[in-house]
Amino acid sequence: MTGRLKVGVIGLGFFGSRHARVYKDHPAAELIGVADLDQARLAETVGATGAEGFADYRRLLALPALQAVSICLPDRLHEEAAVAAAQAGKAILLEKPLAHSAEAARRIVAAVERSGVRLMVGHILRFDARYVQVFHAAAPEQLGRPIHLRAKRNATRAVARRLGASSSILFYMGVHDVDAMQWIGRSKVTKVYAQKREALDTGNEDALYAVLNFENGAIGSLDYSWAWPDGLMNGFRAAFEVVGTRSAAALDVSDQGLSFVTDAGTTGGDTHLWPEINGRIAGGLADEINHFVTATSAGTPYLQHYREALDAIPVLDALAESARSGQPVPVSR
Numbered sequence: 001m002t003g004r005l006k007v008g009v010i011g012l013g014f015f016g017s018r019h020a021r022v023y024k025d026h027p028a029a030e031l032i033g034v035a036d037l038d039q040a041r042l043a044e045t046v047g048a049t050g051a052e053g054f055a056d057y058r059r060l061l062a063l064p065a066l067q068a069v070s071i072c073l074p075d076r077l078h079e080e081a082a083v084a085a086a087q088a089g090k091a092i093l094l095e096k097p098l099a100h101s102a103e104a105a106r107r108i109v110a111a112v113e114r115s116g117v118r119l120m121v122g123h124i125l126r127f128d129a130r131y132v133q134v135f136h137a138a139a140p141e142q143l144g145r146p147i148h149l150r151a152k153r154n155a156t157r158a159v160a161r162r163l164g165a166s167s168s169i170l171f172y173m174g175v176h177d178v179d180a181m182q183w184i185g186r187s188k189v190t191k192v193y194a195q196k197r198e199a200l201d202t203g204n205e206d207a208l209y210a211v212l213n214f215e216n217g218a219i220g221s222l223d224y225s226w227a228w229p230d231g232l233m234n235g236f237r238a239a240f241e242v243v244g245t246r247s248a249a250a251l252d253v254s255d256q257g258l259s260f261v262t263d264a265g266t267t268g269g270d271t272h273l274w275p276e277i278n279g280r281i282a283g284g285l286a287d288e289i290n291h292f293v294t295a296t297s298a299g300t301p302y303l304q305h306y307r308e309a310l311d312a313i314p315v316l317d318a319l320a321e322s323a324r325s326g327q328p329v330p331v332s333r
Contacts, residue, residue, distance in 0.1 A: 004030040005297050006067045010057040010081055012036040012045050015095050015122075015285075016072030018274055022281050022289045023070075024049045029293045035060040057081060061088040068093070068296050070122075070289075074166035075100040082108045086115040093292045095122045097175040097316070098309050100167075102332075105313040109306060120292050120302040121309035125180050127287040128272055130251050134240060135184045137249035144246030146185050146218040151177035152239040155226040159235070160202035169196075169205050169224050170316045177222060177240070178319075179312040183304075184242055187216035189315045191330045196323040200227060210319055222319075233259070234268035 007029050009020045016036070023031040031049050035057035036042045046053040054060045061069065061084055068091035071081050078099045085092050092112070098121050099105035112119045125131040137143065153173045163172060182188055194210035206227040212220040228237075233255060241250035258269040269275070274285040295302050314331050322329040 004028055005293050006030050006032050006065045007293070008033040008035070008051075008060045008063070008066050008069045009045075009072060010035045010060065010069060010085075011072035011074075011077075011095075012038070012041040013072065013074075016070065017041070017045055018281050018285060019070040019072055019093075019289060020045050020049050020051065022286050023293075024051075025280050026290065026293055028297060032065060033060045033063055058084060061085055061090060066090060068292070070292075071095060074163075075168075075171050076166060079104040079108055082119075083111040086111040086117050086119075089115060089117055091118040091120075091292075091296045093120050093122060093289070096124070096179075096309075097121075097171050098306070098313055100171055102310075102314045102317050105310050109310055112306065118296060118302070119306040120295075121304065121306055122288055123176070123179050123304060123309060124273065124284045124288055125176055126183070126304055127284040127291065129284075130253060130272065131180055131184070131240065134242065134249045134251055137247070138184045138186070138242045138244070140186070142247055143242065143244030143249070145244055146187070146214070146216060147243050147245060148218060149181050149185050149212075149214075149220040149242045150223070150240070151181060151220070152223040152237065153177055154224070154228055154232075154237040156228045156230045156232050156235050157200060157202055157226060158230045160200075160204040160206070160226040164203045168320070169208055169226055170319055173226070174208070174222065174224055174316055174319065175312050178315045179309065180240060181212070181214075181220055182311060182315075183308075184240075185214060185216070185218055185220070187214040187218060188311060188333075189213065189220070189318075189331050190215055191328055192315065192318045192322050193328040194222075194319045194322040195326070197227075202226075205323070208319070208323055210322070212315075231265070233266060234270070 035054040191213040196208040207225040210222040
């Protein structure tokens with residue numbers, strides 16, 4: 001491709017509005033359109049970026065100049081929009097997870113492969129400097145054989161209430177760590193055993209714990225919760241570790257090393273994911289979108305192939321089934 005990549009954004013919620021801002025500021029991209037059913041959000045983004053606004057994303061996809069699109073809709077709306085974008089011949093950056101079920105994810109992949117378009121799934125941990133360093137530390141020549149992995153991702157009740165039935169603790173948060181475990185551990189999950197707890201009236205599960213078995217013999221554990229009171233600093237706690245026969249690597253991203261203190265209490269700040277620095281969105285999200293723009297324009301491979309992103313979805317399905325049944329469940333691929 002020559003010239004600036006002509007891009008659009010579908011869905012202007014928390015992530016979509018940030019995608020639009022990053023594209024607006026990107027020297028190799030031109031944001032030409034955005035779409036959202038919420039007229040207030042649409043008007044705000046149009047006013048901030050100068051892009052053309054659409055209530056119907058299909059009108060955005062019909063723009064002849066449009067070359068690529070970010071899809072930032074709730075999980076259960078990914079399939080329809082991604083298939084439509086593929087049929088329209090647009091390169092796609094699809095916010096994680098790929099879809100809300102393995103069946104829907106496979107239909108998206110089939111549509112992409114039929115149309116011959118490019119697809120990248122927005123797994124932001126692939127662009128988080130902390131997780132990338134753990135990945136390199138877990139190289140077989142350094143780590144040896146993986147023995148066990150552990151991931152923790154806890155958030156507040158406000159997140160569960162905000163999402164309601166549009167997502168779940170597994171597909172909204174769990175996809176991060178399931179993808180990271182298979183990536184860093186260099187092995188696929190074969191079987192899971194999960195239990196969940198529902199005690200709060202948030203419209204979602206409150207906590208889910210699980211044990212995972214890997215093809216290479218490693219075992220793993222997941223610790224998920226969005227039952228924390230809303231006063232939790234930064235709104236989340238996350239950790240990851242991998243232990244091998246030669247070495248180990250671990251990270252804790254609970255407070256990100258930044259805090260602000262007043263008489264009312266202590267709050268935190270984002271230093272890695274999407275902080276606003278000097279008026280621009282920076283961090284992992286900006287790096288992810290930059291990679292999408294530059295690789296799409298140059299025709300070079302994306303950092304993660306979409307079929308590797310697809311590998312996480314059957315694991316999430318198995319975890320959900322195990323939590324429902326109370327029994328170990330094999331991962332069906």
